[in-house]
Amino acid sequence: MFAQLVDGIFWDIALWVFAIGVVWNILSIFRVGNKPDYSEPRGSAVAGAVATNLRRFMPRSEMVSRTRLQVIAGYLFHLGLFALLFFAAPHVLFIEAQTGLGWTSMPYWAFIIAAQLSFTGLLLLWVHRVMHPVTRLLSDMDDHMASILTFIVMLTGCMALVEAFEGLRVLHRFTVEILMVYFPFSRLMHAFMFIPSRAFTGAWFGRRGVKA
Amino acid sequence: MAAQTRTANRHHRIIIWSLLLLVAATLLLPLIPYAMDYVDPSGTVPNPGADLWRDVRNGNIGTSQVLGVDAGVLINDNGERWRHFRMNQLIPVGAMFMGSVLALIVLFYLVRGPLRIQGGATGKMIRRFSVFERTTHWFTVGLFWLLALTGLILLYGRFVLIPVLGPEGFGLTASACKEAHNLFGPMFLVALLMMFFTFVKDNIYARGDMTWLLKGGGMLGGDHVSAGRFNAGEKIWFWIAMIGGAVLIGSGFVLDFAVFGQGREVMAISHVLHGIAALIVITVSFGHIYLGTAGVEGTIGSMVNGEVDEAWAKSHHDRWYAEVKAAEGGGENEESAGGTAATGVASPARDA
Ligand code: HEM
Numbered sequence: 001m002f003a004q005l006v007d008g009i010f011w012d013i014a015l016w017v018f019a020i021g022v023v024w025n026i027l028s029i030f031r032v033g034n035k036p037d038y039s040e041p042r043g044s045a046v047a048g049a050v051a052t053n054l055r056r057f058m059p060r061s062e063m064v065s066r067t068r069l070q071v072i073a074g075y076l077f078h079l080g081l082f083a084l085l086f087f088a089a090p091h092v093l094f095i096e097a098q099t100g101l102g103w104t105s106m107p108y109w110a111f112i113i114a115a116q117l118s119f120t121g122l123l124l125l126w127v128h129r130v131m132h133p134v135t136r137l138l139s140d141m142d143d144h145m146a147s148i149l150t151f152i153v154m155l156t157g158c159m160a161l162v163e164a165f166e167g168l169r170v171l172h173r174f175t176v177e178i179l180m181v182y183f184p185f186s187r188l189m190h191a192f193m194f195i196p197s198r199a200f201t202g203a204w205f206g207r208r209g210v211k212a
Numbered sequence: 213m214a215a216q217t218r219t220a221n222r223h224h225r226i227i228i229w230s231l232l233l234l235v236a237a238t239l240l241l242p243l244i245p246y247a248m249d250y251v252d253p254s255g256t257v258p259n260p261g262a263d264l265w266r267d268v269r270n271g272n273i274g275t276s277q278v279l280g281v282d283a284g285v286l287i288n289d290n291g292e293r294w295r296h297f298r299m300n301q302l303i304p305v306g307a308m309f310m311g312s313v314l315a316l317i318v319l320f321y322l323v324r325g326p327l328r329i330q331g332g333a334t335g336k337m338i339r340r341f342s343v344f345e346r347t348t349h350w351f352t353v354g355l356f357w358l359l360a361l362t363g364l365i366l367l368y369g370r371f372v373l374i375p376v377l378g379p380e381g382f383g384l385t386a387s388a389c390k391e392a393h394n395l396f397g398p399m400f401l402v403a404l405l406m407m408f409f410t411f412v413k414d415n416i417y418a419r420g421d422m423t424w425l426l427k428g429g430g431m432l433g434g435d436h437v438s439a440g441r442f443n444a445g446e447k448i449w450f451w452i453a454m455i456g457g458a459v460l461i462g463s464g465f466v467l468d469f470a471v472f473g474q475g476r477e478v479m480a481i482s483h484v485l486h487g488i489a490a491l492i493v494i495t496v497s498f499g500h501i502y503l504g505t506a507g508v509e510g511t512i513g514s515m516v517n518g519e520v521d522e523a524w525a526k527s528h529h530d531r532w533y534a535e536v537k538a539a540e541g542g543g544e545n546e547e548s549a550g551g552t553a554a555t556g557v558a559s560p561a562r563d564a
Contacts, residue, residue, distance in 0.1 A: 069344065069347065112395065115395060116395060116396075116398055116399050119395070119396070119399060120399050120402055123351055123354055123355070124347065124351055127346075127347045127350045127351050127354065128343065128347045130350075131343050131346045131347045131350065131518075132343045133343075133517075155392065158391055158392055158395045159387075159388035159389075159391050159392050160388070160391070161391040161395070162387050162390075162391060164387060165383070165384045165387055165388075167384050168384060168387065168388055
């Protein structure tokens, strides 16, 4: 019964909330628009947008020693999660069944290593967020919810690895659905917004001839 | 005609009797050696079947078409010994060990109560652990408990969870725990290395540690005993966690990656080491957790906020307190004064 709901109506609801929520969120940000800028451009906005997008992948040199842990853990988590999400065999098969689009998946050992790196990164990032006085102060419920939900989704996923128990698969899918419903209303939106937001900052400064 | 019938009847009789004889022979012949053995026990006639099974039972290696480690061993006799150890020693003794230490801690708390800060808290705080040190600690704790809980469910779930969840429910839980345990296990290596390199410098034996130990750390009454950044009890915990952790990781790798030609015997030994080390580290961690939380007033703040009350520092780690004060008073540059082995002061540079 629960399994039928999770595979059926819950999934449909989660998918729609996710899709509409994400599109709505992005549109509402873009609809705010820009005031016309009549000043003489001193540099290229496009070059600024691209450069800032790339530059943000590395910490500023003054910050390297202070942010080493977050940078390493951040990369571990995000790259691992990306690999898991799009290249783990069960996910590839699922996407193929849903959309007809399929691609080559990772071998099992790579899947496991990706999961371990990702878990290591996520745990370190979250513990660091809570331990650092500044990020502790800046973080609100949403930040913690995002970390905890992501952790739970990954945990139920790894618990279902044997693919022998229907209950574990359903549990994993259910937690994914909760995450999908939560996603558009949270800072998890940065998955879609980090490139446009860097581009905006980069373009704004780039047009004024300033390195951002 | 009558002669013909008689001949036919005789044939039938012969056939029936022959059949009966055959059946009797089939049933009785194999008993002859036993009968002879009964009559004359000294002259045992070997039984090829028994010999074969005796060989198998002793774990003698035969030949097999199957390629693989131990494929020639039909019955792994040591497996029985290992099973016996797990069911009759590891599980009950482990439970008693953990249970009695927990009971002792509760009893100690009820009798002695928490160790109070001498003279009460002053409200003046000093830095004890950097952000990095605390992140390392809690990252390790998170992994440790994920592993400990899933591991304990695998060891004790059969007794504790089957009555609650039923066999189906426990099957699912055990599978989930096994996968999580196997996945988190190798990550503990990262945590343990971080922990080792972060804390080792202040956990080396130093003068005064023996006195601290002989006086029971002041836990049994009397005055607070002098200590550096970490007291002898904490140092012992550090080394139990590190050595126990190393054994857990080493044996865990042998069990997790059965692709390097290790046979069942190596696996059984690794399992025994893994179980014993796990139960020791988990049990000792109860003491550590008690002392870090309810047992000693004002301690938990050191790992949560990185700060302790000056009075706490003076009463529990007076030599460390003096070092911190000397470093402050010496007007040294904060960045370079921090985190040195000499002072053990948390490094502000790593705090960002
Ligand atoms: C919920 C569980 C735990 C709690 C509440 C806890 C709490 C604490 C606290 C409050 C301190 C600081 C003590 C001081 O200021 O001197 C500390 C230190 C420490 N803890 Fe834990 N801890 C826990 C679990 C663990 C585990 C599982 C490990 C290792 C696997 C561990 C290893 C250490 C080490 C190495 C130190 C530094 C002291 C030393 O090096 O001797 N802790 N812990």
